[in-house]
Amino acid sequence: MAQPALFKPFRVRNLELANRIVIAPMCQYSADNDGRMTDWHQIHLGQLALSGAGLLTIEATAVEPEGRITWGDVGLYDDATEAAMGKVLESVRHWSDMPIGIQLGHAGRKASTETSWAGGHQLAPDDVHGWQTVGASPIPFHAGDVAPTELDKAGLARVRDAFAAAAVRAARLGLAFVQLHGAHGYLLHQFLSPLSNQRSDEYGGSLENRMRFPLEVFDAVRAAFPVDRPVTMRVSATDWVDGGWDLEQTIAFAKALEARGCDAIHVSTGGLDEHQKIPVGPSYQVPFARGVKEAVDMPVVAVGLITSPEQAEAIVATGEADLIALARTILYDPRWPWHAAAELGGTVHPPKQYLRSQPSRHRHLFDVEGLVEPQAAWRRDEGGAYR
Structure with a gap:
């Protein structure tokens, strides 16, 4: 039997992957109130590291305390958060050689919220678990929320430098790659979309201006992270709202990233505007990955209700994307790669x-x-x- 495409090795910069299955970052909202990983992360990442996937990505990790989505988010912004993550990684690596990377992000106006199982609503700055949010413009995510403070030049420099500093910490921890979170309505996405970015300076208005800050962040992280390890970006290819961010703009951004040395792009959608109308169904985001892949040479990762082995194999085998990412599916079935290999005729280690x-x-x-x-x-x- 011919080897299935899903189980063929793949290379991203100097990172060798055993197969094309990526475990996407998944927020657990289970850090302590100071952003430090807990025993939950050891259990969670440990089981996923035994799944047979080719790559494991640590959940969205805030580069500063105010960048956390919830008070229970993981951070990588001081010695204590670095040490806590290091302890978890030491345990996981003792039993698994799966490459592990990290998604670095800043929630911007979508920060300071309650955990998802407690409602996910915004927490006011005077709440014991809340703080004042920041954003590209002083426009709240939900009507009635406390508006974010627009980042000034000093604030932009602080956030950019925080991304770079977190990348340095990630390198010290031996993480195999860094992914920047430019999707799902968080800060970098807020700069990209004209719905959330209504600035009148050089960071707002035209597409070139709206891309400026995310590209500055990418450049800073690329310069801070070891040259032999990949730096990638996750994007939302559309806001699913008229007049918002769309595939055409995503392709322009992807080309700009590729010119700066981006090693891969992970294509998702949505999350920026509460009025989004998403036609959810199997592989509903894959056409956007295909659109980006047709325009760039760097590897493209597809995600979005990819649940069956045949579905994943078709995406890779037909060239719609180079890799597929699993999130909720692999939480439900942590041996999904084993089962896919058994069904398709592949092998796992x-x-x-x-x-x-x-x-x-x-x-x-x-x-x-x-x-x-x-x-x-x-x-x-x-x-x-x-x-």
Whole structure:
């Protein structure tokens, strides 16, 4: 059987991936009130690091305390948050060699909110868990919310430098790549969209001006992160609102990023405006990834209700995207890559502790090279499973 496209190795800069399955960043809202990772992150990332995917991305991580979406968000902005993340990574890496990267972001006007399971509403600056938000312009996300403070030149420099400083910390932690969060209505997206950016200075108005600050942030992070490790960007390709950010502007932004050395672009949509109307369905965001891929040479990641192995294989095999990203699907089924490999005829590299779990009907599922000594006590039964 020919090797499925989904399970062919892939290279991003100097980063070697075993397959085309990316675990997308997923907020857990489970840090302590100072942005430090907890035991939950060790459990959460640990199980995902044993999933058989090619790449694992740490959730949206704030570059300054005011950039957290909720008070329970992870941060990477001081020695304490760096140490907490380092402790989690040390444990996960002890048992998994899956490449791990991080998504760095700033929530902007969508910051200072309650956790999702407690309603997700904005918390006022005088709330015990709240603070004053900032944004491209003083326009709140929801009518009735406290408006963000428009970032002035000093504020822009502070945020840009905070991204670069977080990238330095990420490098010290040995993270394999950095992804910048330019999607879902957070700060970099707020500068890109004319719906949230109504500035009259050189950072507002024309497309060139609206792209200026996100590109400055990218340049600062690229300069701060080791040259041999990838820096990528996640974007929302449309606001799903008339007069907002759209695919044409996304392509222009992608070309500008590529010219600056961006290593990959992860294409999502929405999140900027409460009036968005999203036609949600299987692969509903994949056409946007395809549109970007047709315009650039850097790798493109597709995401959005990709749930079945056949669906993921088709996206990669037909060239709509180079990689696919899973989020809620892999939370529901942390062995999704195993099941996809079994169904498509691919292989995965399992932890040696799980070798005996291989079903006899999928006797070629596990790639055991380097795991099993030729004369070891592990033996295959007649059906091919370990006993």
